[in-house]
Amino acid sequence: MRRAAVLGTGQTEHRTRRTDVSMAGLCREAIDRALADSGTDWSQIDAVVLGKAPDLFEGVMMPELFLADAIGAAGKPLLRVHTAGSVGGATAIVATTLIRSGVHRRVLAVAFEKQSESNAMWALSIQPPFSAPITAGAGGYFAPHIRSYIRRFDAPRHIGALVAVKDRRNGALNPYAHLRQPDITLESVQASPMLWDPIRYDETCPSSDGACAVVIGDQQAAEASERQVAWIRATAMRTEPTFYSGKDHVDPRAGAEAAAALWAAAGVKDPLEEIDVAELYVPFSWFEPMWLENVGFVGQGQGWKLVESGETALGGALPVNPSGGVLCSNPIGASGLLRFAEAAMQVMGRAGEHQVAGASTALGHAYGGGSQFFSMWVVGRNP
Amino acid sequence: MCVDTLSAPLTIAFDYTRSLGPVLGRFMAGLRERRVLGGRTSDGRVHVPPLEYDPVTHAPVTELVEVSPTGTVVSWAWREDPLEGQPLDRPFAWALIRLDGADTAMLHAVDAGSEEDINTGLRVRIRWAAERTGHIRDISCFEPATEDPGGVSPLSQAAADSGETPPVLIMTTPIRLHYLHTTSAEEDRYLRALAEGRIIGQRCPSCRKVYVPPRVCPACGVAPDEILDVEDRGTVTTFCVVNVPFAGQRLTPPYVVAQVLLDGADIPIPHLVLGVPADQVRMGLRVAAVWRDRAAWSTTPENIDHFEPSGEPDAPYESYREHL
Numbered sequence: 001m002r003r004a005a006v007l008g009t010g011q012t013e014h015r016t017r018r019t020d021v022s023m024a025g026l027c028r029e030a031i032d033r034a035l036a037d038s039g040t041d042w043s044q045i046d047a048v049v050l051g052k053a054p055d056l057f058e059g060v061m062m063p064e065l066f067l068a069d070a071i072g073a074a075g076k077p078l079l080r081v082h083t084a085g086s087v088g089g090a091t092a093i094v095a096t097t098l099i100r101s102g103v104h105r106r107v108l109a110v111a112f113e114k115q116s117e118s119n120a121m122w123a124l125s126i127q128p129p130f131s132a133p134i135t136a137g138a139g140g141y142f143a144p145h146i147r148s149y150i151r152r153f154d155a156p157r158h159i160g161a162l163v164a165v166k167d168r169r170n171g172a173l174n175p176y177a178h179l180r181q182p183d184i185t186l187e188s189v190q191a192s193p194m195l196w197d198p199i200r201y202d203e204t205c206p207s208s209d210g211a212c213a214v215v216i217g218d219q220q221a222a223e224a225s226e227r228q229v230a231w232i233r234a235t236a237m238r239t240e241p242t243f244y245s246g247k248d249h250v251d252p253r254a255g256a257e258a259a260a261a262l263w264a265a266a267g268v269k270d271p272l273e274e275i276d277v278a279e280l281y282v283p284f285s286w287f288e289p290m291w292l293e294n295v296g297f298v299g300q301g302q303g304w305k306l307v308e309s310g311e312t313a314l315g316g317a318l319p320v321n322p323s324g325g326v327l328c329s330n331p332i333g334a335s336g337l338l339r340f341a342e343a344a345m346q347v348m349g350r351a352g353e354h355q356v357a358g359a360s361t362a363l364g365h366a367y368g369g370g371s372q373f374f375s376m377w378v379v380g381r382n383p
Numbered sequence: 384m385c386v387d388t389l390s391a392p393l394t395i396a397f398d399y400t401r402s403l404g405p406v407l408g409r410f411m412a413g414l415r416e417r418r419v420l421g422g423r424t425s426d427g428r429v430h431v432p433p434l435e436y437d438p439v440t441h442a443p444v445t446e447l448v449e450v451s452p453t454g455t456v457v458s459w460a461w462r463e464d465p466l467e468g469q470p471l472d473r474p475f476a477w478a479l480i481r482l483d484g485a486d487t488a489m490l491h492a493v494d495a496g497s498e499e500d501i502n503t504g505l506r507v508r509i510r511w512a513a514e515r516t517g518h519i520r521d522i523s524c525f526e527p528a529t530e531d532p533g534g535v536s537p538l539s540q541a542a543a544d545s546g547e548t549p550p551v552l553i554m555t556t557p558i559r560l561h562y563l564h565t566t567s568a569e570e571d572r573y574l575r576a577l578a579e580g581r582i583i584g585q586r587c588p589s590c591r592k593v594y595v596p597p598r599v600c601p602a603c604g605v606a607p608d609e610i611l612d613v614e615d616r617g618t619v620t621t622f623c624v625v626n627v628p629f630a631g632q633r634l635t636p637p638y639v640v641a642q643v644l645l646d647g648a649d650i651p652i653p654h655l656v657l658g659v660p661a662d663q664v665r666m667g668l669r670v671a672a673v674w675r676d677r678a679a680w681s682t683t684p685e686n687i688d689h690f691e692p693s694g695e696p697d698a699p700y701e702s703y704r705e706h707l
Contacts (some may be wrong), residue, residue: 019552022404024435028443042441056397060558074438119397129391129564130574132684133633134653136625136640143623144642148707151621151666151700197624197637197661241601245592245649246705 003383004099005222006230006344007106007215008038014178014210014329017116023063024070026211027112030334031071034108034213037350039226045215046104047077051091051111052333053368054084056119056126063112071110083239085281085368087111088212088336089375092364093235095216096377105218112211113333139196139204139284141370145249146286147198152250153301155289157198159308161189163285164203164327166313171324173314173353178208178329203285203327210331212338219383230344230379233361234265242370249371251294258374259295266378271363272297275378277319277346277356278363279339283326288312292320295365295376314356322346322354336366340377347381388571389682396559406435406444408550413449414521416548417511420447421485428486450484452509453528457481457488461498468559470524476501480525492524500527517551569597569607574682576612580674584613584648592649613647615672615687618698620644620651620706624661637661643670643690644706651706658691667703669695 010033012018018026035041048071055061064080071078083090088111095109127133136143149155165186172182184202192202222229238258241247268274280291289303297318298306306312312320321327323342326335343364345351351359360381367374403411406422410432413420422433423446434444459478465471470492478501479488494510495501508528515521566574569585573596576583585597585607594600597607622641625634639661642651656664658673670690680686 019402022402022407022435025404028436056395057399057558057560060560061399069434069438070436072436072441114402117400117402119399126393126395127631128393130389130566130570130683132652132654132687134640134655135629135632136623136653137627137629137632139627140623140625140640144621144640145707147623147666148621152704152707193626194624195627197626199623243650244600244602245587245590245594246602248707250707 002100002102003219003222004096004216004232005219006232006341006348006379007040007217007221007225008034008036008227009212009214009341009345010034010037011176011212011334011338011341012210013176014208014331016178016206016208018114018209019116023112023114023117024067026114026209027067027071027110027213030112030211030213031108031110034215038215040106040215042072044106045072045076045108047079047098047107048073049079049081049091049095049098049107049109051081051087051109051337053087053113054082061118072108083368083373083375085283085332086336086366086373086375087368088334088338089340089364089366089377090237090336090373092214092216092337092340092377093237093375095214096232096235099216099218106221107216108213109216109337110211110213111334111337113331113335114209115207115331116209137196139199142284143196143199145371146284149250149286149290150198153304155304156308158186158190159289159304160198160203160285161186161200162307163282163288164189167282167285167321167325167327168202170314170322170354171328174323174328175352176329177324178206178210179324180328199284199286205283205326205330206328208329208331210329210334212334212341214337214341214344228348228381230347231381231383233267233378233380233383234262235375235377236262236265237373237375239373242372250290251300252371252374254372255291255294255367255374256296258376262376262378263296268378271295272318274361275318275363276359276361277322277343279323279325279342279365280320280363281326281336281339281366282321283330285327288320291365295363314354319356322351322356324354336368336375339366340364343377344379347379388566388568389574390563390565393562393564394559395562396557399556399558401554401556403551403554404435405550406433406447408552409447411517411519411521411551411554412548414519415515415517415551417452417515419450419452419482419509421450421482422447429484430487431482431485431489448484450482452482454480454482454485454507456493456501456503456505456507458503459493459501461501474498475524478507478525480507491522494524494526518554567598569599572610573597577684577686578680578682580677580680580686582613582615582645583610585610593647594650595645595648595652611647613645615645615674616693617643617645617648617670618703619656619664619666619668619670620703621666622656622664624664639664641670641690642706644703649706654687655689656691657689665697667697667700669693669698
């Protein structure tokens, strides 16, 4: 297969409200940084791929329409990607596929969310006629699945708090992160309000405005780059229904199958041994142990033990979310692309204070819907 | 087969806000002062409304120039029956209007009176809203310009800048849509059974699983066939204790939303578990439906008010572990 590589990345300062910029300005903040980071100018971009999470009024909120000129798509192909919370990951994979197909040399992928100006809160949406008025709020969808995980593997209750402390402290090393809490402790997380038992306040992601962009190039573009690139060794996407009889919400089949395909395509035999750093999509802290198992870093029931051992912290065997992850910044549409971009930044050696020393192989991971869409990539310092 | 299934109106609405950024913020501020600003792009053209980024060079657009509130109809379409939310409540023309000094046309309504009085080339001018707030709706509509002021030349950049008020930061755009929500044959059947105090499921002919409410099997993609009654009691598989208030909430926290696997069904339904302190709800708890007064029953799931403990011994984990 033709090779593809991330030439550069860019992201915004993620905040609760970015009222200083329009949606176009928000996207351009990330895009302009990605172009500069990759040493690319607009004339070299062959196509643009745009990702954004769903909105209540699909058909009214059409970003691909009103952003076309601002994101540089005039006179070029523009594709909109649309896979709920995983959309940022899927956006990067669509751009990669355009390169690997041999159609384009350099493709710009950009994803964003202005949560402060959207109605993206899927779980709080309208009540259609003939439906039961059973409302639990945003975390209410995921809390029961976390309870199922705890029960299935007899996980100690402090595991979620351990992840929250790690990610928030990591976020303090990331200048773009929305939440930067260097002084957070296990005690303070456990003292925070229990919102959706078993999910505490400090174990939930914030609601953010932000954008992320990456420039992906073919082998010739990558070899022409004066800076280290992140070679895309493999990508994978899988889908399953949100609800069906027998669906395993703790260990979703689509996630496990995507990971198996990813490792096979990347030639990774032992992910825990061969992957140096992982950016997993963890909107509620308990999803770290769940996804560690689902993507196959460890066996069933072993995820919480890896967390408890401290091996997923910076300096551990497998640092997870050194950027702070979704727990620190959650512009939904961009959150997946941020995971993919942060993985690339690690192997390019451009992750700043949250750099994992010597990282040469990294995983970017995203999921969305009711654990329905999964997208992942493996990037490396070498092809 | 055409089935006349249950249907009901559904209206959804949301007040979108939009941060305007530096360019559109100045444009909206201009409207408040009855001034129209266009943006000049690198090719020399003046866009109204202005673009935030130059489509050729991709650079931010910074040069705004004032154009005339009078212009020319480039093309039009007659609207005989205006809809809710449109600029006028009487017949009007949608028109592309190029303001004098602009190189692009903007879409707006022309209050022309009758279809005979609108034509391409017609001179029109802005009818300003009586109360202007720095919003696109400060332009109420356009009207035929009876007296053509003739060749108003755009003001200079300096003139435009000199009289400017601070940019508008944010604009609110209420959106409202009306739907007719129509149920599927399976949902219709389910709702009519509920009105009789029964809960029905349907079996997938392929995987044999019983879905409640009945639906096209999400795993097999085939329509369900066998219709059967399931019990109005079941097992809490997993649950969440809601401690947080949020928009649209009906109950006062804390309360429990549980996944309830009804006896005879192969997929749980979400429902409230009440009549027991939240901290005593547990996985495996056996619960029974509490129906509302029979006189209040209709074709709605709300006939079941909530579930509460049935008093039976807890179900063993193995009996529901495949449903988590």
